[in-house]
Amino acid sequence: MIMDRLYGGVCYAGIDTDPELKYPKGAGRVAFSNQQSYIAAISARFVQLQHGEIDKRVEVKPYVLDDQLCDECQGTRCGGKFAPFFCANVTCLQYYCEYCWAAIHSRAGRSSTSHW
Template sequence: MHCSPKSQGNSEPGERYSRKVFVGGLPPDIDEEEITASFRRFGPLVVDWPHKAESKSYFPPKGYAFLLFQDESSVQALIDACIQEDEKLYLCVSSPTIKDKPVQIRPWRLSDADFVLDASMPLDPRKTVFVGGVPRPLKAVELAMIMDRLYGGVCYAGIDTDPELKYPKGAGRVAFSNQQSYIAAISARFVQLQHGDIEKRVEVKPYVLDDQMCDECQGARCGGKFAPFFCANVTCLQYYCEHCWATIHSRQGREFHKPLVKEGADRPRPVPFRWC
């Protein structure tokens, strides 16, 4: 690949990008200061990579890093300077021993975080699944198409992004239009996601809400508090307060059901039911 931008990565007017940009295929001997110097012409930035603080390394492991730009306009300027080849963007970067190495630039377009497949269907949180471990380049439209091909009935897919930089967190949500597709997805428990040469087996779970009343007592037995537990077993698929969880799951065949709580939530543990 030549480093003159013979075909540039032109972006459509009005598109907006995350200020966090992935750069891969960096020279192995390029350090943080040299990466910063290579991209400083586009605007103020910070170079980051996973576990950077713990490793105390000046060289990004595995040859990739993230560019955190101060201004969104810097990302647009970077894209405009790139060479486009096979729908991928490249920019040439030099290190002490390697001159003009093409590195991949992977910006995240904000509009790729949501995709509506069937706008006629209302989004039902009770027919929505959480997909963990989603490859970060995967767009919502791709997630929707994969899940629709496997289970049918997809009406919406979304990629979870962090609130500050709006960059994918590695998880997503898929809403179905019918109970049959929803149950098929959560019963499978895992799904194979593919994006280019990235293939990953990821977990599928019911999407748990933190503002639901107990389906058994409607708050009567828990002082009107929201239900802390959701049972993902297809014989239940309900929200429960602590009292109702213990009562319902003392029944034969249900004692081995495990509760789900919202990702990252600090919730009480279900109290084992004991006969008086």
């Protein structure tokens, strides 16, 4: 409810729990129904969650998938391997293989782009 109130478009929210102990791991996930809400949330970088006596500052990071091909070359420059880099800069939000990451992010204005 808090993320929806702040950014709108929340279609799923959940807390990650240990499968055996059923105890929270300290992380959660939120899915948005539109790109505008998603961009607003990850651009904020941190959000203050307040509910009752709980007051917690949490970091907002994009969820990165493990099985994505490079958005630039579709795997042609890396032998079809999955892309190990994700650029979380809101002007990019693309997956890259090592070759394309080096080529794209060495260009002027892109070198400071963060990745996961």
